[in-house]
Amino acid sequence: MEHFISLYQLSVKEIKEVLQLAKSFEEENYRLDKELFIANLFFEPSTRTKSSFEVAEKRLGMQVLDFAPERSSVAKGESLYDTAKTFEAIGANALVIRHEDDDWGEQLKEGLSIPVFNAGAGKKEHPTQSLLDLYTIKNQFGSMDGLKITIVGDIKHSRVAHSNAYAFERFGAKVRLCAAEAFVDDTLPYPYISIDEAAETSDVLMMLRVQHERHPSKEQVDNYLETYGLTVERERRMKKDAILLHPAPINRGVEIDSSLVECERSRIFEQMKNGVFIRMAILTTILKKWGIINDDDFKKC
Numbered sequence: 230m231e232h233f234i235s236l237y238q239l240s241v242k243e244i245k246e247v248l249q250l251a252k253s254f255e256e257e258n259y260r261l262d263k264e265l266f267i268a269n270l271f272f273e274p275s276t277r278t279k280s281s282f283e284v285a286e287k288r289l290g291m292q293v294l295d296f297a298p299e300r301s302s303v304a305k306g307e308s309l310y311d312t313a314k315t316f317e318a319i320g321a322n323a324l325v326i327r328h329e330d331d332d333w334g335e336q337l338k339e340g341l342s343i344p345v346f347n348a349g350a351g352k353k354e355h356p357t358q359s360l361l362d363l364y365t366i367k368n369q370f371g372s373m374d375g376l377k378i379t380i381v382g383d384i385k386h387s388r389v390a391h392s393n394a395y396a397f398e399r400f401g402a403k404v405r406l407c408a409a410e411a412f413v414d415d416t417l418p419y420p421y422i423s424i425d426e427a428a429e430t431s432d433v434l435m436m437l438r439v440q441h442e443r444h445p446s447k448e449q450v451d452n453y454l455e456t457y458g459l460t461v462e463r464e465r466r467m468k469k470d471a472i473l474l475h476p477a478p479i480n481r482g483v484e485i486d487s488s489l490v491e492c493e494r495s496r497i498f499e500q501m502k503n504g505v506f507i508r509m510a511i512l513t514t515i516l517k518k519w520g521i522i523n524d525d526d527f528k529k530c
């Protein structure tokens with residue numbers, strides 16, 4: 230059975246089913262009538278993903294095992310694989326992992342007999358972020374077919390950009406990118422446009438944080454907000470019904486003017502709220518695939 234490492238493992242039909250299940254979790258609360266343990270192994274900082282996985286797990290009735298790498302035997306040199314095997318040995322039924330290595334999933338592919346959920350893999354993938362972004366956009370527009378979606382910012386270092394560009398395209402959106410030269414990733418097969426064109430023509434404008442922690446040479450772009458960011462003046466030129474997304478954390482005043490973070494067209498905090506329902510849905514979907522739970526294990530509450 231496969232771990233949940235990439236959105237590519239799911240067909241568009243399966244992703245739609247996850248989004249539908251998330252909607253039912255948003256409308257009604259269901260709990261598992263079964264004791265299950267889950268460990269969230271975050272080797273990189275996180276506020277949203279870690280906490281919303283934890284809320285999702287607790288709303289489903291799971292027992293969440295505590296882990297912080299700096300207070301664990303990772304500090305004595307224990308590897309990711311041995312840490313994961315340890316949690317499996319002591320009774321975890323599933324693991325949620327974030328790690329700086331792009332391909333950490335490869336290390337765990339063969340050796341574990343419990344499912345692993347990708348909560349962020351280096352610069353490569355962040356599939357649950359993509360699911361919650363798809364959910365947020367679908368809530369707004371119904372369908373993504375033909376929508377112009379522009380991802381703006383530090384494309385090169387962003388796992389969100391890499392996961393989302395492909396995900397949006399699979400759902401029929403016209404994907405465009407916008408970045409300072411230092412943040413361009415030429416491996417992505419989408420056109421780059423200027424920030425002014427992005428602001429004026431997009432139905433969905435997704436701003437990204439400049440990820441200084443992933444820059445080997447600490448690239449700096451002078452006057453970033455004016456040159457590549459969403460200023461108040463650019464926001465005024467956006468299409469009437471266009472929405473603004475950002476996976477966060479946000480560098481207020483860098484990629485986006487601080488006053489726009491909670492403006493009318495912003496769905497930034499809604500994205501975070503939707504993350505809980507999406508994570509309930511993907512946990513349920515994969516645990517069912519593995520035969521760890523079935524429909525009879527749920528009770529409405």
Ligand code: CP
Nearest residue numbers: 275276277278476477
């Ligand atoms: N969007 C996101 O992944 O945020 P965190 O790094 O806080 O989890």
